[in-house]
Amino acid sequence: MGPKINYEALDDEALVKAAQGGDMEAFEELVRRYSNLLYNRAMAFVREQDAALDISQEAWVRAWRGLRKFKGDCAFATWVTRIVTNLCIDYVRRIQRNRNLSIEALEEEIGGVERLVDPIEVDPLEGLTVEEQRLVLREALGQLTEVHRAVIILHEFENLSYKEIAKIMGCSLGTVMSRLFYARRSLAAAVREILRKRNEKQNGQIT
Amino acid sequence: MKNRMDKLLKIQAYFDNELGPAEAREIEQLLVSETEAQRIGDFIHKHRETLRKLDLEHGYSLPIPFEVYWAGIRSRITQPSMIDVISGAILDFVERVRLIRRTVAPVTVIAVCLILCILAGNALTRYRSRVSNTKFEIVALVKDPGVVTYRDWTQGVTLMWFPYPANGE
Numbered sequence: 001m002g003p004k005i006n007y008e009a010l011d012d013e014a015l016v017k018a019a020q021g022g023d024m025e026a027f028e029e030l031v032r033r034y035s036n037l038l039y040n041r042a043m044a045f046v047r048e049q050d051a052a053l054d055i056s057q058e059a060w061v062r063a064w065r066g067l068r069k070f071k072g073d074c075a076f077a078t079w080v081t082r083i084v085t086n087l088c089i090d091y092v093r094r095i096q097r098n099r100n101l102s103i104e105a106l107e108e109e110i111g112g113v114e115r116l117v118d119p120i121e122v123d124p125l126e127g128l129t130v131e132e133q134r135l136v137l138r139e140a141l142g143q144l145t146e147v148h149r150a151v152i153i154l155h156e157f158e159n160l161s162y163k164e165i166a167k168i169m170g171c172s173l174g175t176v177m178s179r180l181f182y183a184r185r186s187l188a189a190a191v192r193e194i195l196r197k198r199n200e201k202q203n204g205q206i207t
Numbered sequence: 208m209k210n211r212m213d214k215l216l217k218i219q220a221y222f223d224n225e226l227g228p229a230e231a232r233e234i235e236q237l238l239v240s241e242t243e244a245q246r247i248g249d250f251i252h253k254h255r256e257t258l259r260k261l262d263l264e265h266g267y268s269l270p271i272p273f274e275v276y277w278a279g280i281r282s283r284i285t286q287p288s289m290i291d292v293i294s295g296a297i298l299d300f301v302e303r304v305r306l307i308r309r310t311v312a313p314v315t316v317i318a319v320c321l322i323l324c325i326l327a328g329n330a331l332t333r334y335r336s337r338v339s340n341t342k343f344e345i346v347a348l349v350k351d352p353g354v355v356t357y358r359d360w361t362q363g364v365t366l367m368w369f370p371y372p373a374n375g376e
Contacts, residue, residue, distance in 0.1 A: 024281070024284075028277055028281075031276075031277055031280060032273060032277070035269055035273065035276060035277075036265075036267070036268050036269060037265075039267060039268070039269050040265055040266070040267050043267045044263070049270050052267075053269075053270070053271070053276070057276065057279050057280050057283070058283075060280045061280060061283045061284055064280075064284050065284075065295075125257060130260075130261065133257065133261055134261045134263060134266065137257070137258070137261060137263055138263055138266065141263065152258070155223070156255065156258045156259065157258075157263075161225065162220070162223070162225050174216075177216045177219065177220060178212075178216065180219065180223075181215060181216055181219050184219075184250075184251065184254050187254070188250070188254070
């Protein structure tokens with residue numbers, strides 16, 4: 001029996017190589033390193049603890065099965081994050097299919113929404129601490145529709161171009177543009193609403 | 208620009224670095240001259256900055272101990288469910304078909320080409336030997352059986368027989 005391998009000391013590349021050879025402990029170390037990353041990505045999309053757990057675990061199972069296809073063209077973390085993102089997009093699509101399109105959503109898809117465009121408040125978060133801003137924005141992101149949240153995540157967190165988002169989400173470039181625009185507006189509106197309620201609550205406590 | 212929405216989306220695309228140079232110049236002019244365009248531009252710019260600055264994606268940690276999380280993954284890898292088995296088998300089959308297509312298809316094409324070459328070669332050889340073995344030929348016209356042509360290839364002789372008087376005259 002050979003000496004016990006210290007997996008924690010190995011870098012990703014070495015762990016991936018070992019895992020590709022069937023070493024389950026090396027794969028476990030990779031999971032340990034990036035489980036929070038995947039869970040956070042899934043949470044950002046689905047906002048439900050159980051669903052996020054399930055999706056992130058499924059992503060790891062798929063990563064194990066497809067590990068031989070990973071050639072190291074990008075970082076392992078990037079590769080595995082892409083897997084969980086694809087699963088999240090599938091989840092969003094399933095939800096979309098099960099839901100009837102509202103008139104508003106339909107207008108958004110076809111672009112006949114000019115009359116709905118009202119003035120935008122530039123920075124409703126001004127004056128808050130960074131931690132407060134983070135809390136408010138997380139809550140606001142949670143209030144968006146799955147599609148709007150997905151487009152924001154893909155564009156702002158994953159840094160994907162309109163074209164790449166269109167390909168992943170299976171829609172046109174124009175749809176991506178209008179979805180992103182409305183996602184940003186909805187997020188700003190949600191932030192405003194959260195702050196308004198907070199202020200009301202604070203004022204109520206004072207009086 | 209066609210309408211207001213089109214303009215808004217173009218401004219957004221400008222701040223997302225999605226426009227070509229010509230369109231970007233157009234929006235830059237708009238940003239100088241129009242207050243609304245400036246306002247939208249500020250909004251999108253701040254929105255992007257805030258989201259990136261706050262790093263919203265990294266705030267959650269696994270709600271269950273890692274060991275439990277890993278055990279769930281491990282069991283799905285080592286003891287796959289029926290769906291996993293079926294989908295795995297389908298994926299395997301597809302992979303095998305792909306492999307077969309990748310390796311067998313070129314071999315088949317080469318084999319077919321070789322067979323065609325051999326057949327063509329055989330036919331050509333047979334034709335050549337037939338031509339070269341022909342020493343003479345006698346041609347009799349169906350229309351006028353009285354006319355007969357004799358050709359001897361080796362001697363270079365052609366003889367024609369005509370009945371006299373011709374048939375039917």
